[in-house]
Amino acid sequence: MRDIDLVRVRYVGREGTERLVRLEEAAEVPFEDGRMARVIPSYVGQGHMPGRYWAATMGDFVEYESVLESKWLTLLDFDREVTAFSSQPLEFDGIDGRGAWRHTPDVFARRRDGGALLLDVKNPQMRDDPRVRLQEERTRRVCARLGWDYAMVSEPDEQRWVNVDLLSSARRPLYLGEELVPRLLELTRRPVSIGELMRFMEFEDLARGVLFHLMWFQRIVTDLDRALRDSTLVKAQAEGVGR
Incomplete structure (x- = not known):
């Protein structure tokens, strides 16, 4: 797959205004302070359990889509190098050698040194799905361009x-x-x-x-x-x- 040709980033700022910026501009956006770029669905019979986690780091609630995701919010909350984090923080809108794609990562975390970490939380049974692996590859490449750390995680230790x-x-x-x-x-x-x-x-x-x-x-x-x-x-x- 050749390098990503074009990536834009959609996000919702703290004041509630939706914005669309070039990838290079996204590096300076405080995504930890923004609103969710995607509403987490909640309906009868769904296969996972969404909810809200109270984060001691910020003294506020952060929404999660599954119990597994809530575990990683807890671990980020415990990490003394993390100063803030947010759920569903942004959407990547890209075009590469395999076509157009979109993806909303699960969690954005800001570190004490100013660096950033982006997490995707996946059921371990889905990790070998070709679509998931392609999503991981694309997101990792984009994060490398932004200077962010990226990880796709499943069950913690x-x-x-x-x-x-x-x-x-x-x-x-x-x-x-x-x-x-x-x-x-x-x-x-x-x-x-x-x-x-x-x-x-x-x-x-x-x-x-x-x-x-x-x-x-x-x-x-x-x-x-x-x-x-x-x-x-x-x-x-x-x-x-x-x-």
Whole structure:
């Protein structure tokens, strides 16, 4: 397939105005702040479950089209290098050696260094579909021209997802237990097991929730590629590193 000859980008700005720009102009557009370029359908009997995810990163809701997509929104929300993200952010309208094509990627993420990441979330059973592979190839080539990172993803690593999903339950602002934060940070200056840490807490259930909140914001860290147990070692992150 020869190089893409023409690609335009359609998006809807924050104020609700639809715009169509050349690909080169799209590199400067803050897609993380815009509105959705495509409405996610919702109807009785559909094969996936759309919904809304509350993102701690922005303090706002982001729509998703499937449970699988909601997992990746959660992982982006947990990523301390991501400062904002949006769903269905833009539509590519292109022409190449195989004809005209259009595609609306699933998620756009802005990184702390100003870089961008575009994600397509696909059911693993569809990854070998020739149409999906062509879509991936086209989108990857366009993102390379924009200087963006691109990935087509399916199921995340199972153990890491289980851990991040658990911590995400504590991602909202603290309304109870805020007074425990300094004590937990002090006790985790050196590695300590979760079980040992809880022995110092008068109200263990409350303290565990506050601990998970601090771990979500990565003020206290651990190895998330292993199962979280009372024997898991945790440690306070260096000041200014976590969110």
